[in-house]
Amino acid sequence: MPRPTTKLLSPQIIVDAAIRMVDSTGDFTMPGLAQRLKVRPSSLYNHVSGRAEIVELVRAHMMSQIDLTVVADAPWTEVVTALAREYRRSYARHPRFIPLFTSHTVAAEAAFGMYNALASAFAAGGYPPEQILHAITAVDSFVLGSALDLAAPEVVWESGPEANDAMRAALATSAPNPERADAAFEFGLDALVAGLAARAGG
């Protein structure tokens, strides 16, 4: 009886199980992972250093799904828009995992491809070096905040105790998630990139 060629455990298998567990329950635990993989919790430590590393591996996995070549030879504002959209989409595939990224370690390594691509786009737009980092940070912050909005439970706006006139009129037009979050992201992204374009070329 030869050993099975496919191993029972590996970092990739653990990462997949963590993603599935968070998708279905909103969080993951080492015992929960072990149970899904039909293994004892201590076995996991032969493949990952601990829970924190699993979170980082998931982050790296999601970032690796980003296609950095989209519309590579378009005007720079379209490149930034497309990159930000791809960036958020990679988060959006597993929205409930996003809060686990926010008590973060570094993340810079996994995101470096994205940052390089954004830096090139802003440089092409005429941005001086000392503002490129700010522009990248602005896009990064907006994408992460928007991704978190996607993970939010359906907001019970209606129960808002004292909405003023402007707010009440706005609430009357509200759509359910994820359509509302998607529309808000596209709206905000368009405004942000337009504002960044107005500051460029100096």
Added chain:
Amino acid sequence: MPRPTTKLLSPQIIVDAAIRMVDSTGDFTMPGLAQRLKVRPSSLYNHVSGRAEIVELVRAHMMSQIDLTVVADAPWTEVVTALAREYRRSYARHPRFIPLFTSHTVAAEAAFGMYNALASAFAAGGYPPEQILHAITAVDSFVLGSALDLAAPEVVWESGPEANDAMRAALATSAPNPERADAAFEFGLDALVAGLAARAGG
């Protein structure tokens, strides 16, 4: 011997202790809170329903610190800018608490004052109701993302394995936190509001 007039425990006292513990350690636990307050962990449950409620009380406390009347009679774009700045500042006083807000419940109640003020400003700017919610969401997402950037540990950009030319030039200008995060926020906020202004009045 009369009882002491100041009680040993109250929701406010627990909230203050949680904030101090997160400021100094990055997280809080019920036993840790109890120890700081010279009390047993089970005593806390006479004043709060549990850990989750403490997080929500802290969120409400921080939001209540926001001054919604800043520059009330300025042009609407300045009102939005000032509100967003105040909003982020209320987070920034205790940056390490911010990640604890991101696995959130509703938050809408605590933020309603801010949302009302933003709604009024956008309405004054000529925004139609169906876009006001998007504009508010964009500001909200950008502020939260920027606040999280503030909680990030000093990023070891330099160790970035393969920065391209544009990125390397940008990194050479990087300042330490919190100055870098502050400058990036102001830069991004200016761009976002400029973009939102360009879409207004339609």
Added chain:
DNA sequence: ACCTGAACACCGTTCAAGT
């Protein structure tokens, strides 16, 4: 009314022992 003590069902992690 509110603090305590003891208990419960969990965590993440380590490590010697097996194969």
Added chain:
DNA sequence: ACCTGAACACCGTTCAAGT
């Protein structure tokens, strides 16, 4: 090389008991 079993030091929460 990798899985197990047992153990450790923790969690958050409940609840009867005290005062």
